[in-house]
Amino acid sequence: MTGTITHIVAVASGKGGVGKSTVTANLALAMAARGKRVGVLDADIYGPSQAQMMGIAPGTRPKIVDEKTMLPLEAHGMKIMSMAFLTDIETAMAWRGPMVSGAFQQLLDQTRWGELDYLFIDMPPGTGDIQLTLAQKVPVAGAVIVTTPQDIALLDARRGIEMFRKVKVPVLGVIENMSTHVCSQCGHEEAVFGDGGGERIAAQYDTRLLGQLPLTMSIREQVDGGRPTVVAAPDSDIATTFARMAGEVDESLGARVASTGPSISFE
Template sequence: MFGKIFSKKASTQAVKSLGETLSTNEIEPFIKDTLSHYISENFPEGILAVCQQFTISQHKTITVNLVMPFICQGELDLVAQTLSENLACTVSIKVELAIKPVRQFSLGKAQEGSGQGYLPQGKVANIIAIASGKGGVGKSTTTVNLAYALMSEGAKVGILDADVYGPSIPTMLGLKNEKPSSSDGKLMTPLNANGLSAMSIGFLVDEADATVWRGPMASTAFNQLLNETDWPELDYLLIDMPPGTGDIQLTLAQKVPVAAAVIVTTPQDIALIDAVKAIAMFDKVKVPVLGIVENMSYHLCENCGHQSHIFGEAGGEYMAHDHETKLLGQLPLDIAIRQDADLGESDIIENSAGEIAKHYRKIARNISAQLFLQCDIASPLTAKVVTKA
């Protein structure tokens, strides 16, 4: 089984040790060697290449403690399972997160008069924009479920509904008709949804009222929602962007230290055309695009398990290849996802080990890992400058 998770350059010592009884002194080197040579999309140089701290405790069971810069518990649980099978004893891997900003905040009170927004220094580590070229691709539903998925993997997460014209986040979080409070009369306290910190214009405006604003007014409202909310300490703040490439998107890119963007699309050609425009916009404003989430990729028949590609097949994969980005994951067209969104519930909260939750948690891990690998200077993929005397 280890042959499936080792890279081609896996050490012969590790492979030779399979099936053999190891002494207590040999177990730790074996596990370290295994983690060093485990290769995947999120660990291109092995697990220990990004691990910030590594310890092992051995009693009746073996516990591996890792301090990691991105969420990865779900993937490492599978590694622990394989280690358990090969060592013939229970091995668990416990991950402690040490998520840091990949883009340093240069915003502060000194810029208040410059028209630039600001966030409390050190409170929000990374801002990720979830965008789409057009509406109707399930972007808001995906944003909410990814936020819950990040939380289920141990991260501290907030969500900001930037769609001031059609806010849907309050309904999807089960917070319809809720209003934010304020402890100091200056900053709004975000609402709590199962541990998720949330803010939306939908909390401030009656859902029956039409939001008739011109572009600058909408941008100002977005800035206020972001900067006048008393956000707690967050590893990730997901911003549910309105569809398109208009004023709010430009405001976000120009005035907010966005770490990266994720594009949501369906495999349908018309959705892909508009998604390409979203990628182009983020490229122009120097915001890295981590990759593509293909929503409604297929419908899985409840009776026979057959996959029907209703909106086309592999469109997101081709798009990611053509624009040199990554396909972060594919989500099925599932009635349970729609029902949960309408009811303000989430299968990730109710059944974190279910099939739907597994899809979202895997994509959440990919987003978190790719943010570090692509954007953080500490990434093992970052080019190193070597000078010779």
């Protein structure tokens, strides 16, 4: 990896379908809105989605600097790298674990990130090869766990938290997505996936509930259109929630650096 990155933050989930990539995109944009230099690495090798979420056209390729390094693409003021930039959109990545881990390592190490305050890594769901590679070979400052209030999602989120604890990566907090659904016609609010799950799991593992996000059509439409909520509707309640969560992550890691010293630059 070339450059100096102050904080590497993994955004993870125990299972797919909880909105982890959407949360990663918006959380990173909210951090950039705080004046931070931010990058996003899409580590979901099998199902990369950050390219579309950030509005980068299919077929866009990174500039190759030399045989071993490439420049990340840029969108909304952030640096982005994804397997989607290196393959065709229809390509199925039918790879075994070691190949996936190697691809992740190459994306991370061979990208010329430059100077960043934060690199957010959009992790694949689960607790497999990429998670272990990240924990063993990358100085991760902390992890953010994304879940829904549903019992099955919470069960998998617990496994994710346990995995990070075993490899000594601090869990910065839990984000509960799809907490409630507000009817677009009548305004009725309903906890369709259950209630209070994020708070319970945060309390169980002595971490914080960073925030709760609603299940709304606008969030989906905005990321599908390449303009996540934080940039599409910066004055909305949802963008305000992301801003608050980014602030909590920033303050937490800022305090950690103050107590342990600055990060190491590496090549």
